[in-house]
Amino acid sequence: MKHAFNTVLVVAVVVAVTFLALPIVAIFWQVGLDRLVDGLRSDIARDAFRVTLKTNAIAMALILSVGTPAAYFLATRRFPGRALVVTILELPLVLPPAVAGIGLIFAFGRLGLLGDELDALGITIGFTQVAVVFAVTFVASPFYVRQAIASFESIDRTMLDASRTLGASPAKTFWRVALPLAGGGLGAGAAVALARGLGEFGATIMFAGSLQGVTQTVSTAIYQEFDVSLDAALAISAALVLVSGAILLAVKILPQWTGSRSTSRSLFARSAST
Amino acid sequence: MRKAAAVVGLALIAALPQLAQAETAAAPRLTIYAAASLTEVFPRIDRRPAYNFAGSNQLALQIRQGAPADIFASAAPNFTQDLYRERRVEKPRTFASNKLVLAIPRSNPAGLSSVFELRRKSVKLVIGTARVPIGAYTRQVLRNLGMTSVLSKVVSEEPDVKSIVGKIALGEADAGFVYRTDVQPVRDRVRAIVIPAWAQPKVRYEIAVVSSSRNKAAARAWVRMILTNGRARRLLTQAGFGLR
Numbered sequence: 001m002k003h004a005f006n007t008v009l010v011v012a013v014v015v016a017v018t019f020l021a022l023p024i025v026a027i028f029w030q031v032g033l034d035r036l037v038d039g040l041r042s043d044i045a046r047d048a049f050r051v052t053l054k055t056n057a058i059a060m061a062l063i064l065s066v067g068t069p070a071a072y073f074l075a076t077r078r079f080p081g082r083a084l085v086v087t088i089l090e091l092p093l094v095l096p097p098a099v100a101g102i103g104l105i106f107a108f109g110r111l112g113l114l115g116d117e118l119d120a121l122g123i124t125i126g127f128t129q130v131a132v133v134f135a136v137t138f139v140a141s142p143f144y145v146r147q148a149i150a151s152f153e154s155i156d157r158t159m160l161d162a163s164r165t166l167g168a169s170p171a172k173t174f175w176r177v178a179l180p181l182a183g184g185g186l187g188a189g190a191a192v193a194l195a196r197g198l199g200e201f202g203a204t205i206m207f208a209g210s211l212q213g214v215t216q217t218v219s220t221a222i223y224q225e226f227d228v229s230l231d232a233a234l235a236i237s238a239a240l241v242l243v244s245g246a247i248l249l250a251v252k253i254l255p256q257w258t259g260s261r262s263t264s265r266s267l268f269a270r271s272a273s274t
Numbered sequence: 275m276r277k278a279a280a281v282v283g284l285a286l287i288a289a290l291p292q293l294a295q296a297e298t299a300a301a302p303r304l305t306i307y308a309a310a311s312l313t314e315v316f317p318r319i320d321r322r323p324a325y326n327f328a329g330s331n332q333l334a335l336q337i338r339q340g341a342p343a344d345i346f347a348s349a350a351p352n353f354t355q356d357l358y359r360e361r362r363v364e365k366p367r368t369f370a371s372n373k374l375v376l377a378i379p380r381s382n383p384a385g386l387s388s389v390f391e392l393r394r395k396s397v398k399l400v401i402g403t404a405r406v407p408i409g410a411y412t413r414q415v416l417r418n419l420g421m422t423s424v425l426s427k428v429v430s431e432e433p434d435v436k437s438i439v440g441k442i443a444l445g446e447a448d449a450g451f452v453y454r455t456d457v458q459p460v461r462d463r464v465r466a467i468v469i470p471a472w473a474q475p476k477v478r479y480e481i482a483v484v485s486s487s488r489n490k491a492a493a494r495a496w497v498r499m500i501l502t503n504g505r506a507r508r509l510l511t512q513a514g515f516g517l518r
Contacts, residue, residue, distance in 0.1 A: 105444055105446060109444060109445065109446050110383065110445050110446055111381075111444065111445035111446075124398075126398075126429075126446040126447075127398060127429035127430050127446070127447070205437075208430075209400065209429060209430025209431075209432070209441065210430055210431055210432070210433075211428065211429060211430050211431055214429075215430065223433065224403055224431070224433060226332070226335065227331050227332060227334070227335040227405060228403075228404075228405050
């Protein structure tokens, strides 16, 4: 009986791994190393990676600088309506990207809620790299904020209290105690958010459009090159798989190297680090 | 409890093949791959088939990859002719024509009143990619007008004509080249500026039965209907298409 159960578990793993890995294997099987390099040398691939890296770097800076203090607040305070606030922050996780795109257009577009105000300031966001940054920030930030809240919540409260009774200000407690203790979890959250942001597609193509060298990201380039130059599309896909895969793998391996155990206390990282 | 889970699991596995060959057992339902610009008119002509509307270039690629289409209707002859040469579709027939217009939002943020003003004004222009028919025709129009420099005002290259219309209708872009027939469905938000006849490219729609179709008789009948049926021809004209 016990043996049979084990077999079921192993079969389940094999089925899951095969189904999820097959499309990835197919990409690399189609490309081959020489064509991969050639495809990545194309102007379109180079421009797409440049745009993607630039917009994602800015988006990640925004997410970390605003998301970290916000998450700390939500993790350490209890107040009426907190559940609602957290839900709003998490909502983009479950929204279809097309909905995110429509929402961004009607919020920041020319005919959107803030359209007249932005217009008065002489700012247009649609079709610019700012629009790409907005789209990436919108869809990727919940991945970080959620994990950051969990990481801050998993810190032993007595550590924070001890810091306060020893005379450290709340700000100093945040910098010197909370941040280092939650560091591993924050890093894991940032990595997942980055991996999600690098692959952003739906909201970007709706809100920012697609123009080579300006707003065309790796994902939109793959979509548009698909029938023009299959080689380029495959090469970009393969490169994106490698980059994103490396990020996810780093999240699992790095905490073990550094000996940090702070990730294993949070729900999210427990599955990631074991 | 465990039994219930097993039953549900088995039922799911049993349902998979059904999902994969949706409705082939019953009266064969035609699957029609058609250019995005046919999105409104084809279902009005016949509601029954399953439609897949997209850029003709994407549809041609999908058919080449073995997509289960019965009929392919392309906004440019090169895609149907290429597939015909590869024996992936039967002989294509021309069934309609179209004209290009410059679409602008009703609010007309760039203050355009003629296509030539694209040259001197600061305009956010949206066009199709070079590969999708509307994008190829647009480049042809600009060449005919001697206005290819306008391409520097392009802020986005879209994968199909409906994405261009969407960005105009939402007021995000100032202008975009689309088919005349695309403006009518969104005329409360979008206005068309005429492009002179001498600059118009020849926009020909071709339709063909896909060689791998398992409903060839029904597919051929449908193609014949589009080519000859009075009501179908009338609906095409009403939508703004030319009859070749």
